[in-house]
Amino acid sequence: QKEVEQDPGPLSVPEGAIVSLNCTYSNSAFQYFMWYRQYSRKGPELLMYTYSSGNKEDGRFTAQVDKSSKYISLFIRDSQPSDSATYLCAPSLTSYGKLTFGQGTILTVHP
């Protein structure tokens, strides 16, 4: 069983839609939860960072962590074509020190 499960998609939505991206994980010791965005032929870049359970909002992006069900979510409101990328969840035991990535979900937002 993989430590982090993420539906690879692909996911295609119209501009302005609300996007929901999700991961589940098996290691209950994970304390830090990151979401990365990766554009084609680029490296991952940090999008959201959450410690322990709860919600965190940053502009159009909201990250949710439910440690009781080992479930991580990223919501994108008013999605834009520029949001088209691969989104990777990455929980960690030691913050940024050693990330365990999900497979990534390919998102396309079409005008």
Added chain:
Amino acid sequence: EAGVTQFPSHSVIEKGQTVTLRCDPISGHDNLYWYRRVMGKEIKFLLHFVKESKQDESGMPNNRFLAERTGGTYSTLKVQPAELEDSGVYFCASSPGVYTEAFFGQGTRLTVV
């Protein structure tokens, strides 16, 4: 300020040959990480340097892989001899500390034929 830089961006080698990948971290970043993504799989951690010391090399797949970090600056990852299953994208990331954001390079795409 320059970001994390990786060389080469793409390398095609034959099975059995040796390849060396290089990573130049952001200046002043003591922590350097190597990750790789093989086709159809998730990005996986390989190892972590703190300055010139290997802090965690639990993700290194086998002894064909050798990572070094000279003087705590740039790092190299050598694969010798390369096998077909080594094909993938190798990422390097650096951060000032383990509790600060790690910045990724653009990756080196390695193809072993």
